[in-house]
Amino acid sequence: MIRGRSGRWVPRVGALALVVLAGQVVFTALDFDPRLRDWALMATAGVVLLWLALDAVGVGVASWDDPVAPYVRPDAAEDSVHHRVLSNHLAARDPGPALRNLLLELARGRDPHLHDPELRALADGPARRLTATDVDRYLTRIEEPRDHE
Numbered sequence: 001m002i003r004g005r006s007g008r009w010v011p012r013v014g015a016l017a018l019v020v021l022a023g024q025v026v027f028t029a030l031d032f033d034p035r036l037r038d039w040a041l042m043a044t045a046g047v048v049l050l051w052l053a054l055d056a057v058g059v060g061v062a063s064w065d066d067p068v069a070p071y072v073r074p075d076a077a078e079d080s081v082h083h084r085v086l087s088n089h090l091a092a093r094d095p096g097p098a099l100r101n102l103l104l105e106l107a108r109g110r111d112p113h114l115h116d117p118e119l120r121a122l123a124d125g126p127a128r129r130l131t132a133t134d135v136d137r138y139l140t141r142i143e144e145p146r147d148h149e
C-alpha cells in the first residue's frame with residue numbers, strides 16, 4: 001500500500017520541482033527578479049490546489065458494499081410475544097390467564113412436576129391479577145437451580 005502511495009507522489013514532487021525551476025528561469029529572464037523561496041512557496045500552493053481539484057474531480061462514483069444484515073436473535077419473536085402478554089396483563093382491567101399459563105409453561109420446561117410449592121400453588125389456584133413483583137418472584141423461582149432427585 002505504501003508503494004502505491006509513493007508511486008503516485010514521486011512524479012508529482014518531480015513535476016513541482018520542474019515548475020519551480022522553470023518558473024524561476026522564466027521570471028528571471030523576464031527581469032521580474034523573483035526570490036526563490038517565495039516563488040517556490042507560491043508555486044507549491046498553486047500546484048497543490050490544482051492536484052486537490054484534479055483528485056476530487058477524478059474520483060468515480062462511490063460504490064458501497066451491501067451492508068451486513070442486522071443480527072436478529074432466533075428467539076426475538078418469542079420475546080415479543082412474552083412482552084405483549086406481560087404488557088396486556090399489567091394494563092388489562094380484567095386480566096385473563098395468559099400470563100399465568102405462560103409462567104407455568106416456562107416452569108414446566110425446567111421442572112415438569114412443579115415441585116416448587118409457590119409454582120404448584122400458582123398452577124392449582126384460579127387465574128388472578130399478577131403484579132410485576134409477583135412475576136419477578138415467579139421468574140426467580142423458575143430460574144433457581146434445584147436438584148430433584
